[in-house]
Amino acid sequence: MRTVSERTIQMRINKNEAADMLLEMDNILILAHENPDGDAVGSACALCKGLRSIGKRAYISLEPISKTDAFMTEKLVRPAEFIPEHIVAVDTADIKILGVEGSGLDKSCNVELCIDHHMSNVFFARNTYLDESASAAAEAVYDIMKTMNIPFTKDIAECLYVGIATDTGCFRYSNTTSKTFRTAAELADMGVDIGKINKIQFETKTKEYAAIEKMAIASMQTHFDGKCAMITVTHEMFEDSGAADCETKPLSSIPRQIEGVYAGITIKEKKKGLFNISVRTNEPVNASEIAGYLGGGGHRMAAGCTFEGTRQDAEKAVLEAVRTVFEKAGLL
Ligand SMILES: [Mn+2]
Structure with a gap:
């Protein structure tokens, strides 16, 4: 695997290019930012499940997550023996906050693709798909997965919904757009139990x-x-x-x-x-x-x-x- 110093150029790519890159990859490890929130976890898990559904080997490696997000990560966490060929980061604006703890990698690892929505993204990855208009990284991941023709299951839709609902404060914040609602509506059509997930994520307190x-x-x-x-x-x-x-x-x-x-x-x-x-x-x-x-x-x-x-x-x-x-x- 190449290291940062051997990197040549950081590219900003579009949705189709990001989809093509993912279709080319196999043995993929998905990372997110430190102290991962529902968008980091939801985006990583949705992408991992989607990649697996088209026959790829993919795992996630995330830093400790909250109990309310744990249902998404089942069977996705990287086993020690898995050697990734490609590293993809989601919801991560800067290498400084890349969550590598427990991944066996360090922050100088070669992130080949970053899918993000932070306007402060510093283009640390070799390729970045950045949609600053997206309310959540999950919205950007959803767009790429649609481009890849990945079949959406309820399981995948739930992860994406958690991501979007988290970053919009359950559709309260000003980053909520008509597209956010349309995406959420499509996810609801895929079987997401909106009431159940909102209760877990936003109502229940430990x-x-x-x-x-x-x-x-x-x-x-x-x-x-x-x-x-x-x-x-x-x-x-x-x-x-x-x-x-x-x-x-x-x-x-x-x-x-x-x-x-x-x-x-x-x-x-x-x-x-x-x-x-x-x-x-x-x-x-x-x-x-x-x-x-x-x-x-x-x-x-x-x-x-x-x-x-x-x-x-x-x-x-x-x-x-x-x-x-x-x-x-x-x-x-
Ligand atoms: Mn986010």
Whole structure:
């Protein structure tokens, strides 16, 4: 397998080219971003199932996922003896956040194809199919799979639906387009039990999650005259609640829900001194600009970055970035 240094050129390709590439490949390993969400898991699993249905050997390798996404990955996880010939990444904007833990690979692995929807995609893969208008990577994966004439089963449709429903906040966010609804309608026609999946994904909370949510809400502070709300979840809160990092994604949407908030910040201390920062915004504030000041990226209304240091330094750094972006937007 080639390494990064031997790479020649990074190409942006279209849907047909991506479909042709996949049809040519066999022995495929599918990766996604670190700390995979429903879109990462759903996209990877749908693609893996689709490739298998046309006779290919394909596996996924994902970093730890939430319990609610586990039903999708059954029998798809790479066994140790599988040697991939081709690596495909989904929902991953940057090599820096490629989830390789437990895959036997490192971040310098040769990703031959990346299927993504983040406008911040840096074209790290040798070939990238990027659809910035897609609400979820799953929407882009669906388009490619249709081009490949892959027969859609209920199983595949469920994975794609989870991806789209996750990234649109169950069709609430402004990235939800008429095409998103049409895609979801097609998936519903393939037998997806919408009510059942929405309940698993968006209604049911584990006891551990409910405990950490309570602590997160209690930690909320507001800044800049209530235009920024911030919650901080410390390492101790993770320990006291017993919640796993991967099940705490819904926390990110909480601060932005408050009236008058333009930037909702969620700081999570994954390990002592290592913080994951989620940024959710309302117009006219660009979340990826705020995250960008701290070396991260993402979408206009949802972005993220990491920070190493103390809790105080993490909060201070993110508030400085918020101030800069608020000033540029004329909010201060
Ligand atoms: Mn996504």
